[in-house]
Amino acid sequence: MTVHRAPAGPARPTVRPSPATSVAGESRRPPSAMRRRRALVAFGLLGPSLLGMIVFFVYPLVMTVYYSFTTFDLSNSPRWNDFANWRFIVESDPLIGTATRNTLWFIVIMVPVRILGAMAVAWVLSRVKRGSGLLRTVYYLPALIPPVASTIAYVFLLNPQNGPLNVLLKRLGIHGPGWFTDPSWSRPSLTFLSLWVLGDVMIILLASLLDVPTEQYEAAQLDGANGWQRFWYVTLPHMTPILMFSLVTGVIGALKYFTEPAVASATAQGKSAVGAGTSTLLGWPDNSTLTYGQLLYAKAFGANLFGYGSALAVLLFIVTAALLVVVLRRFKAFTPEVAR
């Protein structure tokens, strides 16, 4: 969600190596010299990425853990602080509860709503006979534009007093809410925005939807199943893996959710941050949109508490890692397949 990393499609196991191939491979085991050569070539090809993994993944993780036990302001060397960061997390931080609750809200409400929305749109698209190409483009387009642009646009559209939506609602005799400026509406407003840009999820759901073998529908119809039953017994089981995949990537997206709430609160506030800095604009109104990732950013890069920010990062990593384990166990796309 921060960086819209495209419709990551490969959820469903694709062509999997049949056991037969593997066995055949075993029996024609190449001589060890050749194996060694092959490994050498593989590492040659992988070398840069292996280095990248150490420099940009392993090393920072180790350092984050180290910094989390220090007071560190970037100007002076890190100094061991007797678990002060961790004590502050547990005992004192007034915002960590708020930020965690907000992030949980996005995970529990926004992610499923978005997937359901994408599913509904995909379903509508799958039934269209003429012009489906054009429609797919129309429905997908908002997902492409920079999140900063779509967020600013939405803050304008949902401007409580003058925005087009509330002006329209007023004509219908409805008094529109404060949207991004009301603490109880700001998260729903962000969810609303996430529905506009649901195209990335929608596209992969659509592909899977179109992929259900027609014979299965016909068979179900012969058995006297109605539309709903066909959906429940044929479509849904077929799509379960891809839905789960969308859910997991959605949850991970929500864990790093940053851009949209940051831009929304800065834009909706109408207060200038001249001179003060980005982190002073986060969370508005009333910290209702402050996400965990934003808290981390504000503490480290806004308040120069790099040690404390690292402690928050370690916690975030632990949660992500737990999720990762689930991902690796459940999804075949993520399990290493034997190379051929």
Add this chain to the structure above:
Amino acid sequence: MRHRRNLLAVVAENATVITLAVCFIAPFVFIVLTSAMSAQQAGTSFSWPTEWHWENYRAVFDKLPMLKYFGNSFVYASLATLFMLVSSVPAAYALARIRFRGANVMFLGVIAMMLLPPQVTSVPLYVMWTHAGLTGSLWPLILPNLLGDAFSIFLLRQFFLTIPAEYTEAARLDGCGEVRTLWRVILPMAKPGVAATSIFLFFASWNDYYGPLLYTSENEGAWPVSYALAQFRGARSVDWNLTMAATVVAMVPVVLIFFLAQRTFVQGITLTGVKG
């Protein structure tokens, strides 16, 4: 009777399709309308523009170094993509086609890196780039791609796996080395996949906000367009009409690229394996 029910269903379906389309399109219409309003009108209750101020678009370019921002975005996105290709295509090939010890660990590492929220490693990486003296520029966001981009490696590997093994084996039997097999056999067949992966990374870089916020915020000369746009109203107090004009300007290149490369894009998504 049956015929009429079908007709009703068709009408209902079309109505749904059209309503949905309106919902997705309407925001664009409102944005464009507002971008052509006077500052005064844009600040009051929304209504049809009383007079057209298309010169707002010029004002955006006069007020801000938009071309510079676009240039920065372009350098960021294209260099990142180019570097990714150089590093990640071979890595993905090795993971997809060569059997070697440690492949599994490597692959799990790729998955983990891909899914890790960027905030987790922000602090040490920032410190690292500080030591390298590269904060205040886009290089901390571009250079890592030289050492592989996890998401791209993952995606490319999935593409490579869909290419039947027979081709690789035939090439090997012909005495081709791995590098030549990759170059002569796999790459030509994986063109759509490579193209799609490139577009994904290009877009991700173009749209990135968090990275530029971390590394370029103090140097306006390095701002890419998406970060600059966020500063436009939030920090600079600019009226809605110009904000909307700038928003439109920021959208245009992405939409253009999408239309030009739409086939590759859709083909790429389909090829990722979703459709088998």
Add this chain to the structure above:
Amino acid sequence: MRPHASRRTLLVAASIAAVAALTACGSGGSAAPTAAAAAPSTLTGTVHFWHFFADREAAVIQSAVDTFVAAHPGLKVEVTAGQDDQKMRQAISAGQPIDVGLSYSTDQVGTLCSSGDFIDLSDYIKRDGVDLTQIPETVLSYTAFDGVRCTMPALADVYGLYYNTDLLAAAGYTAPPKTLDELADMAVALTTYNGDGSIKTLGFMPLLGYYENAESHWGPAVDGAWLNKDGTSAIGASPGWKALLEWQKGLIDRLGGYAKLSEFQAALGQEFSAENDFQTGRVAMNVDGEYRTAFIADQAPDLHYGTAPFPAAKGYEKQYGAGYITGNIVGIGKGSTNPEAAWALIKYLTTDPAAQVALSNGLKNVPTVHSAITDPSLEVSDQFGTFLTIFENPASQTTPPARIGPEYQTIFGTHTQKWQAGEVSDLTAMLDQVDSEIDAATKLQAGS
């Protein structure tokens, strides 16, 4: 089979080596620049000067810099405009060679001085015999921290009440309010409503967070204290805050409640654009800084308005005439490669009466040296004059520099947001909570 063992060992070894390398070259190595025995007779080289101003204001700064450079041939000043405090602080910590840094507020003085990001200027000041008595006590207090003078004040921002004379006259008022109760009555009288009950125009906005409505800017009305000498929070023990917040609550209710006001707030015009609510007449009275006079002259020249000190609360009448002062601060970055030229520029900007007058005339900020304030060439309109008087009022207040920067104000603000929304029932308990959160944050920053 243990196929990965060797690789794993390799990985671990590599990462340990990397960690060791990076920790060894940890920051804070290079020595900060120090003053030479005597000021150099000629200045050469380049000065990197970072400031936060943009657009019209940046041009004013540039002209001051140009005048300085003209007097020092051989010296070049490279200006980087549009910086904010966080970015500048980060860039200095990251070791970028910033010679002169100018920040818009005093919020970072505590961190800049205590971290060593800005170097101690005392030696330069002593050596060149700079007369600090030209600068009011309050201003001196916010430019140093813990005995370390690492910044000099370069013009000040002073806050007071702006009022629209036409709107006040139409409602039968000829003078601005002097007490908070008067302010509240006038605010109610000047507020008009739409047919659907929503607010059309507002007399005075009582919500904190609206434009320059901030605890700090209202604080002088009740002599509100922030921090004790030892750095702990003084908010809970300062009775004024409670009075102020209760007054605010009363006014919110009289104007129709929080929801109505926040809806009005949501449609505000951007603060520094021509659509600013005070400039368009949407709001009749507003708290703002002296710089607003320049924006009005530029964007709303036909507006009839007056300025006055912010009203005082009941029981604090003798506070009337005081206001909130903060200001631009300027210092030398620890990575400076040309500290003598940097100091010369700072001395010029902050103590040269002619430079101060020129800057003040251009920016419409208050000069910080007395000789500039009394300089006949300083352009003083009636509206601007109010702020000069507030500035030299000994009861005027500031927000003290702290090791935690502006964090203590942010914490207070988090709670007042809840308070004004009506989510707090026990005000005393809330203020105690504010105290304990500030104290905990201070402890964390100190690493204990």
